[in-house]
Amino acid sequence: MKISARNTLNGKIKSIDEGSVNNEVVIELAPGVEITSVVTKKSCQQLGLVVGGDAYAIIKASNVMVAVD
Numbered sequence: 816m817k818i819s820a821r822n823t824l825n826g827k828i829k830s831i832d833e834g835s836v837n838n839e840v841v842i843e844l845a846p847g848v849e850i851t852s853v854v855t856k857k858s859c860q861q862l863g864l865v866v867g868g869d870a871y872a873i874i875k876a877s878n879v880m881v882a883v884d
Contacts, residue, residue: 820875823871825870836855
């Protein structure tokens with residue numbers, strides 16, 4: 816896979832919460848470290864996403880905010 820995005824995080828699909836149009840996909844990057852994405856049901860099916868399968872979270876944004884308390 817070649818992609819221009821610099822933030823490519825690989826992990827395992829921990830859960831898929833199916834909705835009527837979109838699915839919420841949780842990818843575990845490391846123990847206790849998760850990232851969640853909302854994708855269409857059709858995309859989920861076309862990609863063959865299943866719990867326990869490998870997946871990448873790819874982040875491409877012009878702005879990424881950082882905050883502290």
